[in-house]
Amino acid sequence: MTSKKAVVLLSGGLDSTISLSVAYQEGYLVYALSFDYGQKHRRELENASRIASYYYCKEHRVITLEGVGGSSLTGDRGDIPPYEEREEIPSTYVPARNILFLSYALGYGEAVGAKAIFIGVNAVDYSGYPDCRPEFIDAFQQVIRVGTKAGVEGRPIIIKAPLLNLTKGEIIRLGVKNKAPLHLTTSCYHGGDKACGRCDSCVLRIKGFAEAGVKDPIPYQECQGGGLDN
Numbered sequence: 001m002t003s004k005k006a007v008v009l010l011s012g013g014l015d016s017t018i019s020l021s022v023a024y025q026e027g028y029l030v031y032a033l034s035f036d037y038g039q040k041h042r043r044e045l046e047n048a049s050r051i052a053s054y055y056y057c058k059e060h061r062v063i064t065l066e067g068v069g070g071s072s073l074t075g076d077r078g079d080i081p082p083y084e085e086r087e088e089i090p091s092t093y094v095p096a097r098n099i100l101f102l103s104y105a106l107g108y109g110e111a112v113g114a115k116a117i118f119i120g121v122n123a124v125d126y127s128g129y130p131d132c133r134p135e136f137i138d139a140f141q142q143v144i145r146v147g148t149k150a151g152v153e154g155r156p157i158i159i160k161a162p163l164l165n166l167t168k169g170e171i172i173r174l175g176v177k178n179k180a181p182l183h184l185t186t187s188c189y190h191g192g193d194k195a196c197g198r199c200d201s202c203v204l205r206i207k208g209f210a211e212a213g214v215k216d217p218i219p220y221q222e223c224q225g226g227g228l229d230n
Contacts, residue, residue: 005113007030007116007117008023008033009101011034012034012046013201014185015122017051020032020055023116034062035101038074041192065100068097071095083200098136101119134165137164141158168208168211169209172209182217187201195218195220
């Protein structure tokens with residue numbers, strides 16, 4: 001069994017699952033980490049559990065974050081809006097979410113002796129969240145270098161963001177190549193047995209599968225085109 005360990009941030013969504021598949025292909029023993037931050041539905045956490053089991057992760061922890069709000073995903077900024085082209089950061093942004101997630105992953109990683117943290121952020125086909133950009137990842141890597149025992153001893157945990165510069169279509173093709181369980185993933189901000197097909201996350205997913213030329217294995221409430229055949 002490999003002794004090379006990694007913490008993988010696992011939401012139960014498409015990107016985090018494909019990020020986990022990369023860690024698996026690179027031979028890491030995976031410690032999966034998910035978060036209950038007050039999101040409106042439980043579906044993504046249920047899916048994350050199934051995905052962690054699929055990959056026989058060494059551990060799968062779910063951290064509960066109390067008091068995190070300020071987002072339509074948590075019900076503090078109205079209803080989740082349908083997809084639209086926009087320049088401003090959308091109401092689905094959760095304040096400091098990836099800062100919190102990476103901080104917990106870093107502590108967990110130091111505790112178990114991990115060499116890497118995998119995060120499925122993407123700066124190409126995304127909703128404009130500031131904590132999905134390369135400069136954010138670079139800044140947090142510097143925090144690791146100067147703010148952890150491993151870092152000051154010259155062996156910092158490395159943040160790996162394998163999807164950072166890929167289009168959604170390229171991400172899906174990578175998932176297919178890695179035989180990731182795309183059928184176990186969820187993307188819809190609303191949860192439910194069928195994805196809405198209208199929120200930002202659904203629309204980006206639909207466009208990605210169309211770009212990849214791959215059939216999306218999850219069901220939708222209504223056909224939105226883009227290569228769907230549900």
